[in-house]
Amino acid sequence: MRKESLSFIRREALFDVRKRLLQVEKGVSSFLLCWTLFTRWWLVTHRGMNNGGLK
Numbered sequence: 001m002r003k004e005s006l007s008f009i010r011r012e013a014l015f016d017v018r019k020r021l022l023q024v025e026k027g028v029s030s031f032l033l034c035w036t037l038f039t040r041w042w043l044v045t046h047r048g049m050n051n052g053g054l055k
Helices: 002-054
Strands: none
Touching: none
């Protein structure tokens, strides 16, 4: 009985860890997407400003 409950708890813990990892991966991917969009926008705007200032 104890062995069964222990293995069950272990399985539940593994499932929980996997779920958390999936959530983290989703968060990281969305963060990277936002970061790339932001950096692109920043580079475009600042490059335009610098070019305008030089000319």
